[in-house]
Amino acid sequence: MTAQTHHDPTSLNNLAATFPVEANVHPTSDEQREALIDKPAFGQLFSDNMVRMTWEQDTGWSQRKVMPYGPLQLDPAAAVLHYAQEVFEGLKAYYHSDGSIWLFRPDANAERFQNSARRLSLPPLSTDDFLGSVAALVQRDVTWVPRRREYTLYLRPFMFASEPYLGVRAPHQVDYCVIASPSGPYFTGGVKPVSIWVENRWFRTGPGGTGFAKCGGNYAASLVGEGRGSEHGCEQVCFVDAATGTYLEELGGMNMFIVHKDGHLETPSLTGSILPGVTRRSLIELAGDEGHEVVESMIKMSDLLEDIRSGEVTEVFACGTAAIITPISRLVSDEFDVSLGEGQPGQLTMHLRERLLGIQLGEVEDTHDWMWRVC
Numbered sequence: 001m002t003a004q005t006h007h008d009p010t011s012l013n014n015l016a017a018t019f020p021v022e023a024n025v026h027p028t029s030d031e032q033r034e035a036l037i038d039k040p041a042f043g044q045l046f047s048d049n050m051v052r053m054t055w056e057q058d059t060g061w062s063q064r065k066v067m068p069y070g071p072l073q074l075d076p077a078a079a080v081l082h083y084a085q086e087v088f089e090g091l092k093a094y095y096h097s098d099g100s101i102w103l104f105r106p107d108a109n110a111e112r113f114q115n116s117a118r119r120l121s122l123p124p125l126s127t128d129d130f131l132g133s134v135a136a137l138v139q140r141d142v143t144w145v146p147r148r149r150e151y152t153l154y155l156r157p158f159m160f161a162s163e164p165y166l167g168v169r170a171p172h173q174v175d176y177c178v179i180a181s182p183s184g185p186y187f188t189g190g191v192k193p194v195s196i197w198v199e200n201r202w203f204r205t206g207p208g209g210t211g212f213a214k215c216g217g218n219y220a221a222s223l224v225g226e227g228r229g230s231e232h233g234c235e236q237v238c239f240v241d242a243a244t245g246t247y248l249e250e251l252g253g254m255n256m257f258i259v260h261k262d263g264h265l266e267t268p269s270l271t272g273s274i275l276p277g278v279t280r281r282s283l284i285e286l287a288g289d290e291g292h293e294v295v296e297s298m299i300k301m302s303d304l305l306e307d308i309r310s311g312e313v314t315e316v317f318a319c320g321t322a323a324i325i326t327p328i329s330r331l332v333s334d335e336f337d338v339s340l341g342e343g344q345p346g347q348l349t350m351h352l353r354e355r356l357l358g359i360q361l362g363e364v365e366d367t368h369d370w371m372w373r374v375c
C-alpha cells in the first residue's frame with residue numbers, strides 16, 4: 001500500500017520545470033548502471049546528472065539547470081577554499097513498490113538550508129528553488145533510484161562562495177549544486193548496535209558557534225575527535241557541550257535519544273550548538289503518537305552514566321537520514337566504559353526505526369503528511 005499525500009505532485013513538477021535540462025551525450029548504459037546501483041559504494045557513486053545554479057549580488061539566483069555530472073571549474077582564489085563559506089543538506093529519494101518515487105519532508109530540509117546559509121552569510125535559497133532543484137534531479141535521474149528495499153538515492157544539495165576574492169566578507173558570487181548518490185542500507189546484515197567514544201577534549205562547535213548550521217566546517221572540526229574514537233575502537237563519536245564539557249550534545253552527524261525504563265524518551269534540547277535533525281523532529285512526533293512522552297532537556301553525561309548503570313535508562317540510540325536509527329550499546333571515554341542492552345538493539349529503538357522506515361517506504365500510513373511524491 002502506498003501512502004496518500006496532500007502534497008500535490010503537480011506543484012513539485014512545476015517547480016522542477018524551472019530547471020531546464022541539458023543534453024547528456026555520455027549517459028551510463030542501462031546494464032552498467034544496474035550493476036553499479038546493485039552494490040553502491042557509499043558516497044563514491046554518483047548519478048549521470050547534477051543541478052547547478054548561480055547567485056550574484058546584483059541579479060540574485062539565475063542560470064538554473066540540470067546538466068551532466070562533472071568537475072567544477074573554480075578560481076584558486078574562490079572564497080570557499082580559504083574561508084569555508086559552505087553549507088549543505090542531505091535527504092533521500094525512496095522507491096515505492098508501485099513504482100512511484102518520494103521525498104521525506106523536503107520542506108524541512110529547505111527551511112534548515114536557509115537557516116544554515118544565513119549563519120554563514122550566504123544567500124538563502126527559496127523553498128521553491130530547493131524543492132524544484134531536488135525534484136528536477138530526481139526526475140532526470142529516476143533510473144538511478146534503487147528498487148531494492150532500504151536502498152535509496154541520497155541527495156546532496158550544497159552551496160559555496162565561488163567569488164574569487166581573498167578579502168573576508170559576505171560573498172558577491174555563490175554557486176549551488178545538487179548531486180545524487182545511490183546508496184545501500186547503512187547496516188548490511190541486520191542492525192547492530194555501535195560503540196561511542198565520548199570526546200571531552202576537542203569540540204565540533206561551541207556557544208554562539210555554527211552547531212545549528214549544516215556546514216562543512218563543523219565536520220572538519222569533528223575529525224580529530226572521530227580519530228580519537230576509532231583509536232579506541234569506537235564506530236562513532238559523541239560530542240559534549242564546549243562550555244562545560246558535561247552535557248550530552250550529539251554525534252558528528254546524528255542526534256541522540258535515550259529511553260527510560262518507564263517508556264519516556266529524552267533528547268538534548270536545541271541549544272544552538274546542536275543540529276536540528278529532521279529525523280529527530282520526526283521521531284519526537286512518532287513516539288508521541290504512541291503515547292511516549294519525549295522530553296527535550298540538557299542531559300548531564302554523569303547522570304546518563306549513572307542511569308544506565310542503575311537500569312533507569314534502558315536504551316540509547318542515534319538518528320539521522322543516513323542510518324535512520326543507530327542503536328548504541330556502549331559509551332567509552334578516558335574516564336569510563338559503560339555498556340547497555342547486552343549488545344542487542346533496544347525494543348523501542350527498533351520499533352521506532354521500523355515505523356519511520358515504513359512511512360518512508362510507503363508501507364506504513366503517512367498520517368503526518370510527510371511524504372512528497374516526485375514521480
Ligand SMILES: *Cc1c(COP(=O)(O)O)cnc(C)c1O
Nearest residue numbers: 253254255275277278279320321
Ligand atoms: C545532518 C545532521 C544530523 C541529522 O539530521 P537529519 O536531518 O536527521 O538527517 C545530525 N547532526 C548533524 C551534525 C548533522 O549534520
